[in-house]
Amino acid sequence: MxxxxxxxxxxxxxxxxxxxxxxxxxxxxxxxxxxxxxxxxxxxxxxxxxxxxHPRVVAAIKAQADRLCTLAPAHANDVRNEAARLIVEVAPEGLGHVLFTTGGTEGIEHAVRMARLVTGRPKVLAAYRSYHGSTTTSIHLTGDPRRWASDTGAAGVVHFFGPFPYRSVFGATTPEEEGERALAHLEQVILQEGPTTIAALVLESVTGSSGVVVPPAGYLRGVRELCARHGIVHIADEVLTGFGRTGAWFACDHEDVAPDLLVFAKGVNSGYVPLGGVLVGERVYRAFTERPYPAGLTYSGHPLACAAAVGAIEAMHEExxxxxxxxxxxxxxxxxxxxxxxxxxxxxxxxxxxxxxxxxxxxxxxxxxxxxxxxxxxxxxxxxxxxxxxxxxxxxxxxxxxxxxxxxxxxxxxxxxxxxxxxxxxxxxxxxx
Structure with missing residues (x-):
């Protein structure tokens, strides 16, 4: 066999x-x-x-295993703290705190939960032609056919069309036109759904496995402005694009866009030990300074995974x-x-x-x-x-x-x-x- x-x-x-x-x-x-x-x-x-x-990452894991292999998330830990510091240092401005997860799909789940708790709103916007994970909320947010077998239509998700010049649904003839029309479409979706019902907008800064679609110049800034205008939490999904993949630390850096929450995984430690997380901005962080965040993970900030992240990010700086x-x-x-x-x-x-x-x-x-x-x-x-x-x-x-x-x-x-x-x-x- x-x-x-x-x-x-x-x-x-x-x-x-x-x-x-x-x-x-x-x-x-x-x-x-x-x-x-x-x-x-x-x-x-x-x-x-x-x-x-990579020798630097392997050595970091081995050294950590010789000291401490695992630890519950309630305890403070030196390598967990150092990983958070290094991640925050390269993050877009204003994202000063890290919730560690074991992968990207968990990061999406927690980011959406945070947004709903902070805003008190039920709906979440996500693009067609997207992938955000395969757990309950993240698979509903996913916009490509991978969601169909699991989609019950009951997760409060509303999909919209993002820019895609090659197969434009807007009849655009240039990338600039595509970006402008996609933003106008998104604004109409927000207005017709009711801005006060929308907790968050989840968007890959560059579409990843659903087609590698780089948005036209100005589109991400326009999305950020729409979210800010209507009090919608902007969640950047950088699970696939983060940590250098697009030639910047994060894909949203290409437009100098700082979201409210940023979900990462994969490249943070080159995948050597499962690790993901949510970078948390001040608006969301302040909401939980005096009330507990009602969720957690057994392996949040796992020492071996965080050690791998420290080794990887240090190697990325040095090289x-x-x-x-x-x-x-x-x-x-x-x-x-x-x-x-x-x-x-x-x-x-x-x-x-x-x-x-x-x-x-x-x-x-x-x-x-x-x-x-x-x-x-x-x-x-x-x-x-x-x-x-x-x-x-x-x-x-x-x-x-x-x-x-x-x-x-x-x-x-x-x-x-x-x-x-x-x-x-x-x-x-x-x-x-």
């Missing part, structure tokens, strides 16, 4: 799988049980920002990782992917920033018809990548390209060559069909 069959796997039908069994990793590569090395162009689920087995991610996007990944998009008819659109990109694959470039999820073309693409020792993140008809932020230019070139050959396989499937 394949022991992998003992594991109940998320997001897939249970049954035999044809995937490599990964047993080791270093830098931008992982190693399978048969000794085969794969270039990780996905950072797993876009979280190994510092790659695999100038955020600037490296920005350069990777402008000088290497962006230009290389643009050449592939121009060369291959199956690529309908290319979008991205920093070390976060997506190629949207289509059956017809002019019509923009998406390739079917799980269809022969997407299957051919995934197989071609694995045959060339490349790990990619494929969701629906999109190929997400998100290598570790410290990936070398040579490894990026190798990955782009493999993508080129895999896209050639898709082109061939389309011609044959």
């Amino acid at each position: 394949d022991l992998d069959e003992l594991v109940f796997h998320p997001w897939v039908a249970q049954g035999p799988r044809r995937v490599p069994t990964i047993v080791a990793g270093e830098g931008s590569h992982v190693v399978a049980a048969d000794g085969r090395r794969y270039l990780d162009f996905s950072s797993q689920l876009v979280f190994t920002n510092l790659g695999h087995r 100038d990782t955020v600037a490296a991610a920005a350069r990777l996007g402008t000088d290497v990944l962006g230009p290389g992917l643009k050449r592939l998009a121009e060369k291959h008819p199956c690529v309908g659109d290319l979008r991205g920033i920093g070390a976060l990109w997506t190629l949207e694959l289509v059956a017809d470039r002019d019509a923009g018809e998406p390739l079917p999820t799980g269809g022969p073309q997407m299957t051919a693409f995934t197989k071609a990548c694995l045959d060339r020792d490349l790990l990619t993140l494929v969701l629906a008809n999109r190929v997400h390209v998100a290598p570790p932020l410290n990936t070398t230019d040579a490894d990026v070139t190798t990955g782009l060559t493999a993508l080129d050959e895999a896209l050639t396989a898709v082109d061939a499937e389309l011609r044959a069909g």
Whole structure:
């Protein structure tokens, strides 16, 4: 019996799988049980920002394990305090406190709970074409089809359309027009739902796994202004984009936007030990200075996870990782992917920033018809990548390209060559069909 069959796997039908069994990793590569090395162009689920087995992070975990492995959250703790200090130092202005969680979906749950308690309002706005997690509130907030099987329509969530120039629902012809019309649409949603009924607006500062959509200039500032005008708590979901992924510490930094609450996870410690959290601004923090916050987590601020965060953030400062991610996007990944998009008819659109990109694959470039999820073309693409020792993140008809932020230019070139050959396989499937 394949022991992998003992594991109940998320997001897939249970049954035999044809995937490599990964047993080791270093830098931008992982190693399978048969000794085969794969270039990780996905950072797993876009979280190994510092790659695999970074020595600074591993050493921090080992040193903490020798002192103290776990501690209840009610106690004060030195490494927990230090992790909070380092996170607050790089956070947008005004976010001066941290509630630690074990992941992003818990962070979203707590941020929404805080907003509802502070405002006394029931509703929460979230965008279509978004992903916020898979627990009860976070899956309702999610705007893409991953929510459908669990969506009861009873979580007080109202969805709206964000800007998406490639598939504009507003009939816009320029990014500027798209941003303006998306803000006008959002304002109408707020007015028609009733501003005094809306506790929070949850928004990915750059759309992540639902399509890597970078908002037009001015859109995030416009959202922030609408929230401030109506007393709505602005919750920035930076679970996937935070800690350097977009070439800034946080994606909202590109527009100098400071939300009321900011949810993080993944890149805070490169995913080495599960950790997430909510950065809390003064408005929300003051509400709980004299009354208890009515929620908690057994592993909030787990010492091993916080030690990993301290090691990761210190390494990012020392190695100038955020600037490296920005350069990777402008000088290497962006230009290389643009050449592939121009060369291959199956690529309908290319979008991205920093070390976060997506190629949207289509059956017809002019019509923009998406390739079917799980269809022969997407299957051919995934197989071609694995045959060339490349790990990619494929969701629906999109190929997400998100290598570790410290990936070398040579490894990026190798990955782009493999993508080129895999896209050639898709082109061939389309011609044959």
